[in-house]
Each structure stands twice: as structure tokens, then as C-alpha cells.
Amino acid sequence: MALSPEFIHSIEQVVGAAGVVRDPALMASYLTDWRNAYQGQAALVVRPATTEEVAAVVRLCHDARVAVVPQGGNTGLCGGSIPDASGTELVLSLTRMKRIRDIDLANETVTVEAGVILRQLQEAASEAGRLFPLSLGAEGSCTVGGNLATNAGGTAVLRYGNMRELTLGLEVVLPDGRIWNGLRGLRKDNTGYDLKHWFIGSEGTLGIITAAVLKLFPATHSKATAWVALPSPQAAVDLIGHVRGLCADRLTGFEMMSRQSVEFVLEHVAGCSDPLAEPHPWYALIELRDTVPDAPLAQLLETGLGHAFEKAWVLDAVIASNHAQAAALWALREGISEAQNHEGPSLKHDISVPVSQIPAFIEHTDRALQDQFPGVRIVSYGHMGDGNLHYNISKPLGHADAAFKSQEQAIMNVIYRMTSSYNGSISAEHGLGQAKPRAAAQFKDPLEMELMRAIKRTLDPLGLMNPGKVFAAGLE
Structure with a gap:
């Protein structure tokens, strides 16, 4: 029409x-x-x-x-x-809605419009002597509205939480054009349902977020970054528990990645080199931050890693001695998605399971995929501290792209069945969009889907808000 x-x-x-x-x-x-x-x-x-x-x-x-x-x-x-x-x-x-409406230092909040670029928000917070901690690969182009609509996570969720935890209030245009002004910078408001949580993560299917009140935090002035070789994912679980116990909320990032992930980066991303002399099966990228200038974070990391060596959780490690070295270590982690694209079609899966179940999930899912699709290359990496694993599949060497793509649904079913068996989620931070609505209907609890559809029908009875997303067409 x-x-x-x-x-x-x-x-x-x-x-x-x-x-x-x-x-x-x-x-x-x-x-x-x-x-x-x-x-x-x-x-x-x-x-x-x-x-x-x-x-x-x-x-x-x-x-x-x-x-x-x-x-x-x-x-x-x-x-x-x-x-x-x-x-x-x-x-x-919403890209014309770029205003930072207010920074309230006493309340530790910032009020921004939905079209503000995440990096601009980070910079505005920094100029005010504060930190807005959300950090992810697309921060130079993604917007606050999109971050809210997908409940974005990123690399600092371990310490600060995802967008849901970072948000105090919202302004939302409802499907009939009414404006809900929920821009309250309150940490306590016990007056009934907390409506902002209906819209965070809803991917624009319930209304359009136009502005938000977000939390600010004290700026950090010290940092220590380590690249650690591990024998297994279980060692990563043991190590993160140890480091968290030693460092508490100084632990800001703990990323885990397989050797296959790192090999792709070393092969395809210019300027990247292996920090260690020998290859190892798994790696962790650990970052500590502190608000105190010149805090002895490197010493703290050395102490923690020394104990981990004794426990055989760690095979080798290097601690960055300056900002450039830390950036080079992060480049190995951040280059994985780009590098995998050079290997042909990449079947990307953004799942989460309880942290304690990550080793068993990887072991059993790897085995099931290799049994059914011999030779597939499995690229496992992610945010270990919050159980979010990017479990991506590249084609076997020498296989045609079309033949591999024809197996996408079957591969996805194996991964999602395994995710469900470990009480996990088929989407940890990327949302459902138009890629996963039918999978959500298959793997989410039927009552959850019924309640979600009830909310959708209540707020958007005509089905005009981003149709076909979150719910498959005809299943709203």
C-alpha cells in the first residue's frame, strides 16, 4: 500500500x-x-x-x-x-535527537535523548568527571535508544550491569502517539509496576523510547590488564571466582576466548600479534579498574595469578605495562567478529547460560556439532562474568559457502536445544529482531510467550510497532 x-x-x-x-x-x-x-x-x-x-x-x-x-x-x-x-x-x-538534556552530578545521573551516540555520552560523562560504563564494539555509531531497545550489555556488565541496570527513567512515545514522561531520576519509587522495564529490551515493539535518565559512576583513574592462557573453560570459571574474591568490584572485565577465535584474529586483523610464546587452548582477558590514581592493580593481578598458577588454572600470562599494550590485548578480543567474516559465512549465536554451566555447555555442544557437522570451526568467546557466550560457527575448510549455509537451521537447532537444556537464553544481548522470533516461540516457556503477547496486545492492539520483530509475523 x-x-x-x-x-x-x-x-x-x-x-x-x-x-x-x-x-x-x-x-x-x-x-x-x-x-x-x-x-x-x-x-x-x-x-x-x-x-x-x-x-x-x-x-x-x-x-x-x-x-x-x-x-x-x-x-x-x-x-x-x-x-x-x-x-x-x-x-x-531518531538520529536527529542528539541532545544531552541534563547532567545532575549530585544525583549521579545524565538525561539524554535517544539519538545520542554512545561514545558521545561516554565523553560527556568524562568531561563532567564521571563515568558512563556501557562499552561495546559499536560505541562509535550505536545510539542510546538502540542500546535501551536491545538492553545492551558489552564488556563491563560484570561490574556495572547492562542497560536495564543503568536506567532510572524513560520517556516513551506510545503506539497511539501519547507521550509517557517517566524521566524520574529516582532510585526508590515503589508506587506499583516499574513500567520502564516493559520498554527496555522490547526492540521498539511496544513504543518508541525518546529519552532516558541514566546512572553515572565515579571515574576510574587506574587500570591493569592481563592476557592469560588457560587449559580449559573450567579453569576460566575457577579463575574468575578467585579474582572476584580477591579484587571485588575492581574486576571490570573478564573475557574468555578459544584458540580458534584468536587464530582468526592473528590471520586477518592487521597489527595483531600473539602476546605469548606458545599457543594455548583458551584465554582470558582480565581488566581491573579503580577510582584511586596509581592504585596497585598490577600487583593485585600478579598476586591473584600467582595463586592461579599454583592451582594449574593458568598456563601463562602477561600483564600490560602501558596503555598501548592494554589496547593491543583488547584488539585481540574485539577483532574476533570481524576476523571471522574473512573465513566465509559466519553463523552467529548470542547465548547465555549460568556461569557455572559454561564448561559443560561448550563440551557437549562442541561434541554434538562435530558429530553431526564434521569439520565445522567453532569460535567461542564472550563475557565470562555474566554467562554470555558468542558461540559462532564457521564452515569446514574447503567447503562451499552455499552448502554450509544450507545447514544453518540444523546447526542453530543443536545450539539452541543445548542452550535450553542448560536453562539458558538463545539471546543474551543482541535481541531477537527478525532473526530469532520463531526460535523464541520454540524455546521460551509458552506461558512467558503468552504473557509477552498480552502486553503487546495491550499497548499496541493494532500491531503497528515494529511488526515481525520479537514475535514472528502472525504470532503477536
């Missing part, structure tokens, strides 16, 4: 000519994700500049029964911000 000239004129009256994108060449970047893994079509791209403009556009769409696809930095991995192929949906980009 093409949008009528009258409808488009009404939209232009709200957002102005600068807020409407109709030229196909200019629309193209809004219709595919950054990996070019998902493509769609749209009737119109609209870029409102204020919450009131968002509300007016949504109200017009509600009255005309036009579906709306909210979009931030478009850096997602599950196609959650890409329209379908019908060409009837309206993409609503």
Missing part, C-alpha cells in the same frame, strides 16, 4: 522537509543493516527532531494504520531496525 500524498504532506508539516527522506538513493542506508545481512523496503523514512515530532508522526501512522520501524544507529545483529520487504512500512530514525 503506497502512502497517500496527503499523508506524506501531513508528515512533512510535522518534521519539515529536512525530516523526510524519499529519494531511493538516500533511503538505501536505512534499509539494510551494517553487515548487509538484512534488507528491506520502506514507503518513507522520517527523521523527527523532538519528542513532540515523534509523537505527532506516530499519531498520524496510528490513524492511517501505517506500521512504524524505529531505528537508531542501525548497528544491530538481528535485523531489528530493518523494515520488511513489503515497502509499506515507515522507518522512523
Whole structure:
């Protein structure tokens, strides 16, 4: 269904000519994700500049029964911000909403609009002498609204939590165009249901987040980073428990990765080199931070690793002596996803299980995949401290891309069945988007799905908010 000239004129009256994108060449970047893994079509791209403009556009769409696809930095991995192929949906980009509305140092909060780039928020917090701790690979282009819509996690969840834990209040445009002003910077508000949690992680299916009150933290002034060789994932579980007991909340990051992951980076990412003389089966990247300048964090790490050597949890280790060395160690971790793309199709799975179950999950899932799909290369890495494992599969050497891709569903079923058997989640931090709704219906508890659908029908009875995401089409 093409949008009528009258409808488009009404939209232009709200957002102005600068807020409407109709030229196909200019629309193209809004219709595919950054990996070019998902493509769609749209009737119109609209870029409102204020919450009131968002509300007016949504109200017009509600009255005309036009579906709306909210979009931030478009850096997602599950196609959650890409329209379908019908060409009837309206993409609503929030990238013009860039204001940092307020920094309240006494309350340790910052109020920002949804289009603010994560790195800009980090920098604003730093300039105010504070820390906003969310950190992830796309922080130079992802937006706060997208971080909220997917409940983003990243590398510092171990200490600070994900976006759900970092958020005190929200401003949301509801599917009928009403504005819910929940921008309260309160840490205690026991007046009934905490509505903000309905929208965090909802991927724009219940409403459009336009602003948020977020927590700030004291800035850190000391850091120590170590690259540690491990004999097994179980050693990683033992080591993180030991380091956490010794260092408490100084432990900010604990990333685990397989040798296969590191080999891909060494092969394909320029400037990366192996920090250790010999290869090892598994590695951990450990980071401590402290608010105290010149805190003896390296000494603390040495003490902890010395005990771990005695327990045979650690095979070798190196502690960065300066910022450049620490950055080089992090480059090995952050380069994994990019490096894997050079090896052909990559089947990416963002799962979580209890930390204690990670070793058994890896052992049993690795074995099941090799039994059924001999030669697949398994790239396991992730945020050990919160149980989030990026369990990705690359094709066997010499195999054709098409033959490998034809096995995607069967491989996914093995991984998700194993995840479910360990009481885990098929999506830890990337969301469901359009990639996983049917898998969610298959592997989530039926009552959970029923309750989620009830919330969706209550807030969005016409099904106009990001249809086909979170719930498979026709199953809302």
C-alpha cells in the first residue's frame, strides 16, 4: 500500500522537509543493516527532531494504520531496525535527537535523548568527571535508544550491569502517539509496576523510547590488564571466582576466548600479534579498574595469578605495562567478529547460560556439532562474568559457502536445544529482531510467550510497532 500524498504532506508539516527522506538513493542506508545481512523496503523514512515530532508522526501512522520501524544507529545483529520487504512500512530514525538534556552530578545521573551516540555520552560523562560504563564494539555509531531497545550489555556488565541496570527513567512515545514522561531520576519509587522495564529490551515493539535518565559512576583513574592462557573453560570459571574474591568490584572485565577465535584474529586483523610464546587452548582477558590514581592493580593481578598458577588454572600470562599494550590485548578480543567474516559465512549465536554451566555447555555442544557437522570451526568467546557466550560457527575448510549455509537451521537447532537444556537464553544481548522470533516461540516457556503477547496486545492492539520483530509475523 503506497502512502497517500496527503499523508506524506501531513508528515512533512510535522518534521519539515529536512525530516523526510524519499529519494531511493538516500533511503538505501536505512534499509539494510551494517553487515548487509538484512534488507528491506520502506514507503518513507522520517527523521523527527523532538519528542513532540515523534509523537505527532506516530499519531498520524496510528490513524492511517501505517506500521512504524524505529531505528537508531542501525548497528544491530538481528535485523531489528530493518523494515520488511513489503515497502509499506515507515522507518522512523531518531538520529536527529542528539541532545544531552541534563547532567545532575549530585544525583549521579545524565538525561539524554535517544539519538545520542554512545561514545558521545561516554565523553560527556568524562568531561563532567564521571563515568558512563556501557562499552561495546559499536560505541562509535550505536545510539542510546538502540542500546535501551536491545538492553545492551558489552564488556563491563560484570561490574556495572547492562542497560536495564543503568536506567532510572524513560520517556516513551506510545503506539497511539501519547507521550509517557517517566524521566524520574529516582532510585526508590515503589508506587506499583516499574513500567520502564516493559520498554527496555522490547526492540521498539511496544513504543518508541525518546529519552532516558541514566546512572553515572565515579571515574576510574587506574587500570591493569592481563592476557592469560588457560587449559580449559573450567579453569576460566575457577579463575574468575578467585579474582572476584580477591579484587571485588575492581574486576571490570573478564573475557574468555578459544584458540580458534584468536587464530582468526592473528590471520586477518592487521597489527595483531600473539602476546605469548606458545599457543594455548583458551584465554582470558582480565581488566581491573579503580577510582584511586596509581592504585596497585598490577600487583593485585600478579598476586591473584600467582595463586592461579599454583592451582594449574593458568598456563601463562602477561600483564600490560602501558596503555598501548592494554589496547593491543583488547584488539585481540574485539577483532574476533570481524576476523571471522574473512573465513566465509559466519553463523552467529548470542547465548547465555549460568556461569557455572559454561564448561559443560561448550563440551557437549562442541561434541554434538562435530558429530553431526564434521569439520565445522567453532569460535567461542564472550563475557565470562555474566554467562554470555558468542558461540559462532564457521564452515569446514574447503567447503562451499552455499552448502554450509544450507545447514544453518540444523546447526542453530543443536545450539539452541543445548542452550535450553542448560536453562539458558538463545539471546543474551543482541535481541531477537527478525532473526530469532520463531526460535523464541520454540524455546521460551509458552506461558512467558503468552504473557509477552498480552502486553503487546495491550499497548499496541493494532500491531503497528515494529511488526515481525520479537514475535514472528502472525504470532503477536
